[in-house]
Amino acid sequence: MTIEELDQIAKSVRAESAKYDYEINVCMGTGCLSQHSDKLKEALATAVAAQGKRVLVRRTGCMGLCAAGPLVLADPDEILYQHVNESHAEAVVASLGSEPIAALQCELREHFDQQVHVVLENSGHIDPERIDDYISHDGYRGLLMALTDMTPNGVIHQVTESGLRGRGGGGYPTGLKWSTVAKASGDRKYVICNGDEGDPGAFMDRSVLESDPQRVIEGMAIAAYAVGASKGYIYVRAEYPLAVSRLTTCLRDARRRGLLGNNIGNTPFNFDIEIRLGAGAFVCGEETALIASIEGRRGSPRPRPPYPAVSGLWGKPTLINNVETFANIAPIIRKGGRWFAGIGSERSKGTKVFALTGKITHTGLVEVPMGIKLKEIIEVIGGGVPDGHKFKAVQTGGPSGGCLPAEMLDIGVSYDALIKVGSIMGSGGMIVMDDTSCMVNVARYFIEFCMTESCGKCIPCRAGTAQMHTLLTRICSGSGTMDDLDLLIELCDTVKSASLCGLGQTAPNPVLSTLRYFKDEYIEHIQHKRCPAGVCNMQPVAEVLA
Amino acid sequence: MPAFNAPPLPSDDKRWKIVNGTMRKNGFARHALIETLHTVQSSFGYLDDEAIRFVALSLHVPLSQAYGVVTFYHYFSLKPPGKHTMTICTGTACFIKGTDKLLAAAEKRLGIPQGQTTRDGKISLTTARCVGACGRAPVVLTDGEVHGLMTGDEMLAQLERWAVE
Numbered sequence: 001m002t003i004e005e006l007d008q009i010a011k012s013v014r015a016e017s018a019k020y021d022y023e024i025n026v027c028m029g030t031g032c033l034s035q036h037s038d039k040l041k042e043a044l045a046t047a048v049a050a051q052g053k054r055v056l057v058r059r060t061g062c063m064g065l066c067a068a069g070p071l072v073l074a075d076p077d078e079i080l081y082q083h084v085n086e087s088h089a090e091a092v093v094a095s096l097g098s099e100p101i102a103a104l105q106c107e108l109r110e111h112f113d114q115q116v117h118v119v120l121e122n123s124g125h126i127d128p129e130r131i132d133d134y135i136s137h138d139g140y141r142g143l144l145m146a147l148t149d150m151t152p153n154g155v156i157h158q159v160t161e162s163g164l165r166g167r168g169g170g171g172y173p174t175g176l177k178w179s180t181v182a183k184a185s186g187d188r189k190y191v192i193c194n195g196d197e198g199d200p201g202a203f204m205d206r207s208v209l210e211s212d213p214q215r216v217i218e219g220m221a222i223a224a225y226a227v228g229a230s231k232g233y234i235y236v237r238a239e240y241p242l243a244v245s246r247l248t249t250c251l252r253d254a255r256r257r258g259l260l261g262n263n264i265g266n267t268p269f270n271f272d273i274e275i276r277l278g279a280g281a282f283v284c285g286e287e288t289a290l291i292a293s294i295e296g297r298r299g300s301p302r303p304r305p306p307y308p309a310v311s312g313l314w315g316k317p318t319l320i321n322n323v324e325t326f327a328n329i330a331p332i333i334r335k336g337g338r339w340f341a342g343i344g345s346e347r348s349k350g351t352k353v354f355a356l357t358g359k360i361t362h363t364g365l366v367e368v369p370m371g372i373k374l375k376e377i378i379e380v381i382g383g384g385v386p387d388g389h390k391f392k393a394v395q396t397g398g399p400s401g402g403c404l405p406a407e408m409l410d411i412g413v414s415y416d417a418l419i420k421v422g423s424i425m426g427s428g429g430m431i432v433m434d435d436t437s438c439m440v441n442v443a444r445y446f447i448e449f450c451m452t453e454s455c456g457k458c459i460p461c462r463a464g465t466a467q468m469h470t471l472l473t474r475i476c477s478g479s480g481t482m483d484d485l486d487l488l489i490e491l492c493d494t495v496k497s498a499s500l501c502g503l504g505q506t507a508p509n510p511v512l513s514t515l516r517y518f519k520d521e522y523i524e525h526i527q528h529k530r531c532p533a534g535v536c537n538m539q540p541v542a543e544v545l546a
Numbered sequence: 547m548p549a550f551n552a553p554p555l556p557s558d559d560k561r562w563k564i565v566n567g568t569m570r571k572n573g574f575a576r577h578a579l580i581e582t583l584h585t586v587q588s589s590f591g592y593l594d595d596e597a598i599r600f601v602a603l604s605l606h607v608p609l610s611q612a613y614g615v616v617t618f619y620h621y622f623s624l625k626p627p628g629k630h631t632m633t634i635c636t637g638t639a640c641f642i643k644g645t646d647k648l649l650a651a652a653e654k655r656l657g658i659p660q661g662q663t664t665r666d667g668k669i670s671l672t673t674a675r676c677v678g679a680c681g682r683a684p685v686v687l688t689d690g691e692v693h694g695l696m697t698g699d700e701m702l703a704q705l706e707r708w709a710v711e
Contacts, residue, residue, distance in 0.1 A: 031681045034692035066681025201638030203678035238584065238621050239677055241690075277584050279619030280675065296579035297611070298618040357639035357680040364681045398638065429680075431638050445641055449675075455618075 001258040001265055003144050006135055013136035020056040022096045023075040024048075027124060029062030029210050030203075030242055031364070036085070037070035043089035044072075051093055061211020063124035066364040068106055073124065082106035111362050114381050116343060116369045118351045119327045123211035123365075128246050131253040134214040140259050142333035143218050146225055147265040150333075155226040156182060159329065161337030163349030168194055168285070168322030169397060169426040170502075171348070171415035177319065180309040181227040184317035189229035191220050192313065192320045194290060195236040195243070198282035199398030200449065202429030204353040205323035207365050209236065209243035212327070213250040217273060219326030221260065222333055224271045227319050232273040233294055239280065247275055282399070282453035286501045287312075287320045289455065300457045301501035322427065324353055345371030348414035348425075358395075358431040361386045368413070375409040378432060389434035393518070397426025399446045399453075400506030402513025403439060422513040424506070438535035439518040440525055444472035446510035450503065461504030464495035468511065475522060478529040478538035485522060489515065553603045556596050561589040565597075569604055576605050579615055583622060592623045620675070628663040628670035630708045632701070633687035637676030640683040648684060649673065651698050655705055669708050 017023065026032075026041040041057060048055045063071045068082035074096060081092060081104040088104060095101050117123075126133035134140070146155050160175025181189060193216060197205040209216060220232045236244055251273055254260040262270045281299045283289045289299040291313050312318025328350060332340045341349050348370040354377065357363050361383030368377060378384065378394060385391045393403040402423035404411075411417045415425045433442065451465040471488045474480045492508035499505045515522065524530050529538050552574070555562040568585040572578030582605065586597045593616055602612035616622045634640075634649045649660060652671055656664055663670040679685045682694025688704055 030677075030679050030692060031694065034679060034682060034685075034694050066679075069682075197678065198675070200636070200641075200676035201680050202676075203680050206678040237678075239674060277581065278621075279580055279584070280621035281619050282675070293580065294577070296577035296581075296607075296615070298614055355680055357683060358642045363639075363683070395638065429638065431642060433642055437642055442642075445638070453675075 001140075001144065003141065003148070006140055006144065009132050010136040013132050017056060020054045022053065022055045024055055024057045024092070024096075025060045025063075025073040025075065025124060026057065027061070027063045027069060027071040027073075028059045029066075029207060031062065031066035032069040032071060033242070035070050040070055040072070040084060040086055040089065043086040044093060047089045047093040051090075053093060053096060055093060055096060059127050059129075060125060061123045061128045062207045062365055064120070064365045065106070065108070065111065065362055067362050071106070071124075074100075080106040108362065108383075110380050111383065114372070114376060115367050116351050117367050118331055118340075118343070119208060119215075119324055119353050120211070120365070120367045121331070122215065123207070126212065128211055128213055129249050131214055131250065131257055134212070138334060139214055139330075140218055142330035143221050143225075143259065144265045146222050146333050147267045147269055152182060152226045152228065155222060155333065158332055158337040159226070162332045162340035163337075163344075163347075164325065164328055164332065164340065165348065165415060166322060167324035167328070167352070167427070169400065169424060171425060174321065174325055177309060177321070178223065178226050180307070181229075181317050181319040184310050186317045188231070188316045189227055190313045190316055190318040191224045191227065191229045191232040192290065192294070192318060193220055193232065193234040193323060193326055194285065194287070194320055195234055195323045196278045196284045196290060197237060197240075197323075197427065198285045198453075199400075199427050199429050201357055201395075201431050202355045202398060202427050204355050204365065204428045206237075206240050206243050207355075208323050208327050208353070209240070210246055213243075213247050214254065215330055216323055216326045217250060217254055217260070219329035220273060221264070221271050222329050223319055223321065223326065225269055227317075229319065230270050230272075232271065233276050233313075234273060235276045235278055235284070235290055235294060237280070238277040244275065244277065251275070281455070282449070283455045283501070283503050286503060289501070290320065291318065298455070300455045301503075303500060324428070343369050345412055345414045347416055352413065352425070352428060354428045354430045356382050356430050356432070359385050359389060359434040359436070360432040370414050371412040373410055373412055374404070377413070377430070378409065382432065385432065385434045389436060391432070392435050392437060393433045393439065393442075395423075395431040395433065395442070395510075396429065397424035397506075397509070398429045399449050400424055400502065400509055401426045401429075402509045403433070403442065403517065404513070405517040408517075422509070422516055424509070436533055436535070438476075438531050438533040439514045439521050440472065440476055440531075441533075441535050443511045443514045444469065444476055447472055447507065450507040454503065454507075458498075458500040458504060460495050460498035461500065461507065464491055464499070464504070465507055467491055468495070468508070472511070475525050476531075476536045478525065478536070480526045482526060485526065553600060556600050562600075564589050565601070566604075569601070574605055576607050579605055579607055579612060580619070583616060587622060592626045594624070625663065629668050629711075630689055631670040631672060631687075632705065633672045633674050633677075633690075634660070635677050635679075635683070635685040635687070636673045637680060637683070639680035640676075640685055643683045645684040645686075648686065648696065648698055648701055652701060652705065655702055668711070669705065
């Protein structure tokens with residue numbers, strides 16, 4: 001495969017679509033599929049046949065606005081319809097070329113206008129299971145450019161220049177990680193894509209893997225070329241069956257097209273990817289635990305150093321990046337690191353995909369430039385809190401992050417700014433809470449999560465989270481004391497500083513941040529035995545007292 | 547390839563051949579343990595002692611280690627599932643939208659705590675740590691099918707339909 005051949009494929013795809021007057025894109029991500037968008041697509045195809053119009057009905061990935069699903073995008077006029085079901089199929093097809101159906105039209109300019117799509121540029125526009133669709137949208141051009149015109153160091157230079165930082169949450173500079181692996185000595189190196197999206201309430205990786213899987217494969221191949229690896233693994237949660245099946249199809253197609261396998265792009269570069277299924281363990285998002293899991297063992301983390309970049313999978317130098325990080329690579333190579341560095345804020349470059357959920361009007365997936373104010377994401381893009389309720393907090397970073405109150409909404413979204421106010425960027429979950437949520441109960445929920453998910457290897461995490469959970473349960477049931485609160489703070493410090501891996505080190509964050517901004521709620525629970533949000537059942541439980 | 551005596555298949559059940567196929571594809575390497583257990587669970591619905599022993603012997607993994615892996619990961623189940631499975635998502639977005647109440651209602655209706663199956667073997671009640679459909683929270687899976695914006699009445703009606711089948 002050469003760049004000329006890619007152009008040929010793109011040309012034939014365009015010639016094919018020129019045969020049609022219109023295109024109807026039907027969202028078939030998990031969100032819309034759960035509302036039977038597959039049947040909707042069939043109904044649309046039937047209607048097209050019946051009305052004799054020249055219309056291409058295409059399955060696409062996520063269009064982002066899950067709250068309004070199933071979504072249908074009619075091209076070339078770019079009319080977005082929401083809440084479409086089978087009974088609307090005939091009307092939608094009939095409306096092509098004439099007046100759009102006002103009742104179904106989704107007019108959310110402010111939702112889409114603020115967004116900048118880099119990772120999601122193809123989501124909702126291409127059929128995720130057709131590699132030619134991806135190629136016609138500049139797919140694999142980055143890989144072939146890297147292989148034919150750039151040295152591995154040149155690739156790393158572009159990534160470094162882009163300022164891209166790890167999108168899994170840690171924010172480690174990607175270029176630096178790549179160059180460490182490239183410099184590590186070893187005859188065999190591995191590239192691993194971390195798709196173990198364990199953060200409950202986040203679905204960016206699932207959406208990227210379902211909507212544009214080839215982009216992740218291309219990013220991994222470029223990374224493998226840069227660091228000198230010939231084998232890659234994608235570690236995906238078994239809870240994402242659709243992503244797994246689409247990835248399987250895409251890997252097969254990429255091999256058939258000669259974009260994976262031996263002598264890719266008629267160069268000596270060989271690379272192939274295997275899928276490994278996660279089995280439901282949050283701790284496997286930690287890189288050393290993930291490696292243990294790929295090796296077929298329990299997902300227990302080990303102390304670092306040595307870092308996986310030096311000694312990772314089977315003791316070989318291993319590059320681990322998140323799905324979204326890899327999804328950023330192809331455009332960086334195609335358009336140059338400087339282009340990417342032009343987006344975003346001072347120390348956080350590019351865009352970030354967020355899964356906007358909870359008590360917010362427009363739930364779904366959004367991609368925004370770094371540095372955008374939280375307020376803009378929540379009030380403008382997200383449409384604010386529905387049903388006349390009052391905004392209380394926004395949670396970022398999942399079980400490792402924190403809850404930020406309304407006063408903090410003016411900060412710009414970046415790795416450093418979020419850490420400064422007691423939360424983290426995390427992988428991109430953003431959960432909005434209103435006045436019906438009790439912050440003590442939320443803290444207890446996250447600690448319960450960490451307690452169950454603790455692998456049990458180190459004591460501060462294993463025993464610490466369990467004790468914290470007991471204390472929080474006591475406070476939530478009205479039998480807590482002010483001493484409990486002091487003990488809780490002390491425990492947070494111990495667990496944070498003495499745990500082995502990221503899970504334990506960050507587990508106290510939800511408690512610390514709620515204590516920082518919502519201490520009055522804790523005190524209300526303890527001193528007045530009252531839950532301000534009316535969530536907690538203030539009846540002392542016998543087993544807690546015992 | 548080193549000389550290798552694979553243990554015989556536990557029975558004539560054709561599904562064992564699928565399990566064996568996964569192991570063969572991975573060259574009977576030890577690191578194929580989790581992959582193989584996934585195949586067993588998707589073919590049989592759960593992992594029993596016989597299956598774990600067969601896989602462990604085939605891959606030369608100590609039984610203790612195989613059992614350790616099975617119990618470490620939430621996805622693996624040691625008990626056979628009921629005829630139908632109701633899975634309630636307990637991810638953060640669903641939690642904020644009140645799935646704890648859905649779970650309590652289901653537990654009360656079925657008379658079993660989560661993770662168990664009704665005595666007649668008809669319905670299993672499980673929870674999931676986020677299925678990634680947070681945009682449609684609260685989410686409930688009925689026999690693996692995702693249903694968003696679930697209400698208590700809707701969920702109980704489904705349980706009722708299964709119960710009278």
